[in-house]
Amino acid sequence: MSAYIVELLGILIALGLLIFLAFRGYTLLLAAPAAAIVAAAFSGEPLLAKWTLTFMQATGRFITNFFPLFLLGGVFGKLMDDSGAALSVARCMTERLGEKRAVMAVVLACALLTYGGVSLFVVAFAVFPVAAALFRQAEVPHRLIPAAIALGAFTFTMTALPGTPAIQNAIPMAYFGTTLFAAPVLGFIASAIILGFGLWWLRLIETRAHRAGESYSAETPVATDDQFVRERAANADNFDIAELPHGHRSEELPSFALSVAPILIVLVVNLLMSLFVLPRVYTGFLAEPRFGETSLSAVSGAWSIVTALAIASLILAVIHRKRIPELRKTLDAGANASVLPVLNTASLVGFGAVVAALPAFAVVRDGFLAVPGGPLVSIAVAANVMGGITGSASGGLAITLNSLGETYAQLAASMGIQPELMHRVAAISSGALAMLPHNGAVVTLLAICGATQRGSYREIMMVGLVGPLIALTVVIALGKLFGAF
Known part of the structure; x- marks a missing residue:
């Protein structure tokens, strides 16, 4: 028992x-393996x-x-x-x-924009100048801009x-x-709950103001090191903001129809592939050992x-070819922007795998599984806790499912809960x-908007943390009553 206590102390x-x-x-890239080695050493x-x-390996x-x-x-x-499509959508x-x-x-x-597949911070950088001008004209306090962007980009979409x-939304598919x-x-x-609650709250604060x-x-934010902001952003999104200045942004904005077309293509192709195309094509070869017997x-x-994003990117490059004169640089920047975020999230998964392999982790696992309410409540608590610890929605979810996903899948199947x-x-x-103050998305958004934690975090918390918790409670209750629908 004493060995378990030492291991648990090491995990903490x-x-x-x-x-x-x-x-x-x-x-x-350094913090995750260092923490994993500390846990293993204990x-x-x-x-x-x-x-x-x-x-x-993880x-x-x-x-x-x-x-x-x-x-x-x-x-x-x-x-x-670079095509100006994101800015055009925001302005229109x-x-x-x-x-x-x-x-x-x-x-x-x-x-x-984010529902159509545009990265969070591409959206934030594109929308903030438009939001600042609009809020100034409407005499809405500047401190509400981060919460408005967070509600639209960091929550329900x-x-x-x-x-x-x-x-x-993609990580749970594999499990x-x-x-x-x-x-x-x-x-x-x-x-609807997250959006409705968030809009109601922001309207209430606007009226009071x-x-x-x-x-x-505008507030006077504390000066923040650019590299610090970059690292925090890369922990929260699939886009490295250091690549945003690379390439060449179009000075001439496309029409709203041309700008929104790639977004609609992502959604439509994704739907068609998921529900109609893939279920009807032959995929028996996936059972072969050379494809991992999947x-x-x-x-x-x-x-x-992947198909939806590839087709939308190709069509986007074609219809906006005159607005992207340095296409190679744009493509290179987009590809390079994906490397640091995926390695960061993967490193968190590696840390979770090391901890999950320790004998004492059985105590942690049993603790999560013992949460009253069954697997639905248990997985909600586990994902929330890990998201709060890591300050990363994707990292926390990946750690949770990498460690407990198979267990939750088996429990759900045995209890008749739909995957x-x-x-x-x-x-x-x-x-x-995950939207606690140390979250990378929160820190980066405040830096983009020139805002402070003191002035803007309360509203971010209400729309990004309280609203989703209310929605989560409702979804779990409805799921227990009626199942998935």
Whole structure:
């Protein structure tokens, strides 16, 4: 028993070290293996074997499964940025909704772009100047801009809306044999709750600010090192913001129709591939040893979104070819932008694999599984806790499912819980406590907007943490009553 206590102490110290190093801005490429080695050392495990075998094998599996999604997501985001399509969508949405609906305009512009597959921080950089001008005209406090962007880009379009190509919605597919459209009606209900609650809260704060005589005035943020912001951003998205200046942005913006077309292509192709094309093509070859003896259910989700992003990127490059004069540089920047984020998230998975392999982790596993409410509540708690610890929705979810995904899948099957319901609950859970102040997306968004934690975090917390927790509670309750639908 004493050995278990020492190992558990090692796990806690390793988690503390990971949080400390990440919060101080150290790259996860160093922080994750360092924390893993500390955990292994307390258990008396061979350190080199834990790093070069256990850690790296789990890291490699994650890269094998998800690098195509990161790669094409980065390329698509950079094409949308350099062609001016992202900025065009933001401007058109805000102009049509106008000053009276300034907050809603920013939220919906961000939502449309991210639901269509554009990276979070590509959206944030494109929308912020538009939001700043609109908020100034409408005399809406500047401090609400980060929350408006977060509500549109970091919440329901990342975890709840069925079909969203965000990595948080893609990770559960490999563990539950589902697609991005898992539990679609529950996903729409959760999205409506998150969006409705967030808009209500921001409207309430805006009204109070106007009554108090507060108008638009920019804060004076604490100076932040660019490299620190870059590392935090790479922990939270599939796009390295250091690549944004590379390439050549178009000075002439395309029409709204041409700008939104690639987004619609991503959604339509993804849907067609998932529901109609792949189920009808021959995939018996997947059972062969040379393809890993897998099945269509294990790969169809990834194949669908990769195909959708590839086709949308190709069409985007064609229809905007005159606006992307340096196409090679744009493509290179998009591809390069995917490398650091995927390695960061994969490193967190490697850390989780080392911890999960320790004998004492059985205590942690049993603790999560013993949470009252069954597998749905248990996986919600586990994903929330790991997301809060790592400050990363994707990293926390990946650690949770890499360590416990197979167990949850077996429990769900034995209790008659549909895998689609497990998928949706896990995805929504990943984005709640992950929005604590040390979250990379929060830190980066505040830096982009020139805002401070003191001035803007409360509203980010309400729309990005409280709203998703309310939606998660409703989804679990409905799922228990009616199953996945």
